Amino acid sequence: MNRRRFLRGTGIALGLPWFESLSAFGAEAAKPGSAPRRLAVCFTGNGVNPHHWGATMGEGGIQFANSLRPLEPLKDKVAVFRGLWNPTTVEGEGGHYPKMNILSGLRVKKTTTDVEVGTTMDQIVAATTGRHTPVPSIVLGTERPSYSTDSGFTSIYSAYISWSTPTTPSPKEIFPQQAFDQLFDDGSKRQRDRSILDLVLDDAKGLRSRLSVRDSQKLDEYLSSVREIEQRVEQAEKISQAETNGQGWQPSVKTPTLGRPDSGIPASSEDHLRLMFDIMLLAFQMDRTRVATFMLNNDLSNMRFPSLDGVTSGIHELSHHANDETRLAHYQKVNEFQVKLWAEFLQKMAATDEGERSLLDNSMILLTSSLMDGNAHDSRQLPVVLAGGGGGTIKGGQAYDLSEDPNRKLCRLHLALMDRMGVRVDKFGDAENALAI
Numbered sequence: 001m002n003r004r005r006f007l008r009g010t011g012i013a014l015g016l017p018w019f020e021s022l023s024a025f026g027a028e029a030a031k032p033g034s035a036p037r038r039l040a041v042c043f044t045g046n047g048v049n050p051h052h053w054g055a056t057m058g059e060g061g062i063q064f065a066n067s068l069r070p071l072e073p074l075k076d077k078v079a080v081f082r083g084l085w086n087p088t089t090v091e092g093e094g095g096h097y098p099k100m101n102i103l104s105g106l107r108v109k110k111t112t113t114d115v116e117v118g119t120t121m122d123q124i125v126a127a128t129t130g131r132h133t134p135v136p137s138i139v140l141g142t143e144r145p146s147y148s149t150d151s152g153f154t155s156i157y158s159a160y161i162s163w164s165t166p167t168t169p170s171p172k173e174i175f176p177q178q179a180f181d182q183l184f185d186d187g188s189k190r191q192r193d194r195s196i197l198d199l200v201l202d203d204a205k206g207l208r209s210r211l212s213v214r215d216s217q218k219l220d221e222y223l224s225s226v227r228e229i230e231q232r233v234e235q236a237e238k239i240s241q242a243e244t245n246g247q248g249w250q251p252s253v254k255t256p257t258l259g260r261p262d263s264g265i266p267a268s269s270e271d272h273l274r275l276m277f278d279i280m281l282l283a284f285q286m287d288r289t290r291v292a293t294f295m296l297n298n299d300l301s302n303m304r305f306p307s308l309d310g311v312t313s314g315i316h317e318l319s320h321h322a323n324d325e326t327r328l329a330h331y332q333k334v335n336e337f338q339v340k341l342w343a344e345f346l347q348k349m350a351a352t353d354e355g356e357r358s359l360l361d362n363s364m365i366l367l368t369s370s371l372m373d374g375n376a377h378d379s380r381q382l383p384v385v386l387a388g389g390g391g392g393t394i395k396g397g398q399a400y401d402l403s404e405d406p407n408r409k410l411c412r413l414h415l416a417l418m419d420r421m422g423v424r425v426d427k428f429g430d431a432e433n434a435l436a437i
Contacts, residue, residue, distance in 0.1 A: 005287065007207065009199030011190030013134070015183075015286025016207075017222050018354040019215040035354040036132070037391045038284045038363040039421050040292040041103060041122055042342060043161050045299035046319040047374030048383045049332050055080035055399040062397045067332070070340040074350065074387065077360060077396040079437065081384040083403030084410040087430065089370075095377035096299050097153035099370035102161050102382075103293075105411035105429025112154045120163045121414040121428060123170060125421045126291040137162075137291035138283055140179055140276050141172040142269065143298045158299040161370075172295065175264045176233045176275045183279070183288050197227050218353075222285075229278050236266045236275070269303050270341070277345040284359060285352055290421075296338060299370055308333050319374030331374075342367055346387050361389040364417050382410060386437070390420045394437055413437070 007014040018035055052066035062075050071078050088107040089099045098108045104118030122137060130136025145159030160169035173179040184196055197204075204223065208216055266272040273296055280292045297303040302314025311318075311330045318334060321327035345365075352359035367385040372378050381403065389396065402408040411431035418425065419434055426432065 007200040007203040008186070009196075009201075009203065011186060011188045012184050012196055012199045013186035014196060014200050014226070015134075015288050017218070017285045017352070019211060019218065020355065021211045021215045035357065035359075035362045035391070036129075036287065036290055037421055038290045038292075038359075039122065039125055039129075039365075039417060040280065040284075040294065040363065041161065041366045041368070042294045042296060043102065044296045044338050044367070044369050045158070045301045046297075046315050047369050047371030047378075048335050049328065050373045050378075052332055052335070053372075053383050054082055057399050062399050067335045067339055068385065070336065070343040071346075071385075071387075074343060074346055074360075075397055077346070077350065077387055077389065079386045079394070079396060079398040079400065081386070081413065082399070082401045083381050083405065083408045084384050084413060085379060085381050085408060086410050089379040094151040094153050096370070097150065097155070097157040099377075099379045100157040100161065100299060102368060102370050102410070103414065104163065105409065105414070105431065106166075108153070108157060110152045112149045112152065114167065115154060115156055115169070116167045117157070117160075117163050117169075118166045118429065120161065120170075121411075121418055122162050122291055122293050123164045124425075124428075125418055125423050126289075128423050129290040129421060133287060133289050135182060135283075135289040137170070137293065138179070138182060138280065138289050139170045139172040139293045140280060141174045141295040141298070142265075142272050142276065143174060143295075143301055143303070145298070146300075155300070159295075161295060162293040170293070172293075176236055176266070176272070176279065177264050179276065179279045180229065180233045183283055183286065195227065196230055197223055226282065229275070229282060232266075232271075232275055232278075236271075237264050268307075269305060270307060273341050274344070277341065278348075281345060281348055281352075281359075284349070284363065296341075305334060305337055308337060316374075321375055323375070339367075349388075357389065357392065360387065362391050363388040364390045364394065364420065366417070381408075384410065384413065386413075390417075393420050398437075400437070407433075 005016055054065045055062050064071060086101055086105050101108050101117050103120035103122055106118035109116035126137035139162045146155045148155045162170040164170045280294055283289050300316050302316045304314050311333055315334055318327055318331040321331050346360055349360035350358050354362055365387045369383050372381050372383055409431045411429035412435040415428050415431055415434035416437050
């Protein structure tokens with residue numbers, strides 16, 4: 001039982017979270033009950049409002065600027081960095097696309113055809129940690145790539161931050177149903193007309209008799225959360241089918257008829273983001289993967305948040321506020337709301353017990369963008385926030401000001417994170433030594 005990690009059904013392998021009654025992390029764990037480390041990178045396009053981003057150290061510890069205030073309940077688990085950058089992003093022309101090397105640090109090739117960015121740190125880590133999990137990494141998003149050119153660059157760059165090779169972007173999943181299914185597929189055929197919980201019911205009953213009372217309650221909570229996410233995914237599918245009159249994809253004589261272009265995607269961007277965050281949380285909780293990358297929106301995205309009072313414009317349009325007070329205020333609302341969604345995800349991780357530490361304490365979750373000031377396309381420093389304890393190796397509640405450091409390369413932080421994930425290299429991107437965190 002100490003190596004059991006799954007509940008199984010027809011076509012389904014449901015990974016188990018940590019239980020005090022048994023080790024859910026397998027024989028590769030350092031000791032019984034110890035949890036693995038996880039790494040995630042969350043990206044938002046179009047930069048931030050630099051006037052209200054960042055943190056300082058005061059008498060009471062870390063003090064957040066307005067945009068990061070939603071992180072207040074997690075202040076002891078968060079580090080904020082000022083001054084980190086990728087030097088190649090200020091070379092040559094181009095406002096957005098040359099900046100999309102956030103995870104490689106190497107120069108973005110100026111081209112409209114044979115793209116090249118460099119293999120990114122998340123995929124290098126996944127090549128190592130993927131030996132212990134069913135899926136090496138999950139790459140999530142909310143928006144499709146667009147196809148255009150600007151200043152000699154292809155817009156494909158704006159849709160990807162994860163690259164499996166220097167010339168190959170990692171395919172990202174924007175459809176909740178497809179992302180959800182990735183978590184449970186065991187390689188055989190699943191009965192799609194039944195709930196995942198129905199398929200593993202017998203196995204769950206057999207497991208329950210071997211669990212403590214506390215773990216039995218935890219199992220109930222875990223299975224309920226799986227079902228709740230499953231229902232939200234199903235609801236998105238039903239709504240999209242109704243909007244396309246139930247037709248979905250249909251062949252025609254000349255060209256396919258796709259119906260609604262984004263069939264299966266929640267109508268609300270907020271619902272879409274929360275659902276993808278919860279899928280990523282579940283992937284870590286069940287140890288399906290230990291590496292995740294999530295683009296909350298593409299760069300140059302005009303994603304809208306109708307629930308924000310008075311905010312009707314898209315993110316990219318608002319980022320070019322030209323210091324107009326109203327547009328800048330709306331841009332600020334969007335910034336704070338995105339951080340709020342990220343904070344909700346972090347709080348769920350912090351509430352997930354893994355024995356000695358929480359899931360968040362065992363993880364490293366990065367939030368960043370390819371620009372600091374979206375209005376000026378300024379990448380001379382980048383917004384970088386790190387949450388989580390890296391398995392007890394990172395001290396939270398810190399504000400690092402590296403703006404005067406001549407060696408303030410973002411890839412130094414990547415080296416530090418890679419090292420904690422078991423990937424030890426002498427150099428990565430344009431950096432030759434890890435940042436001390």
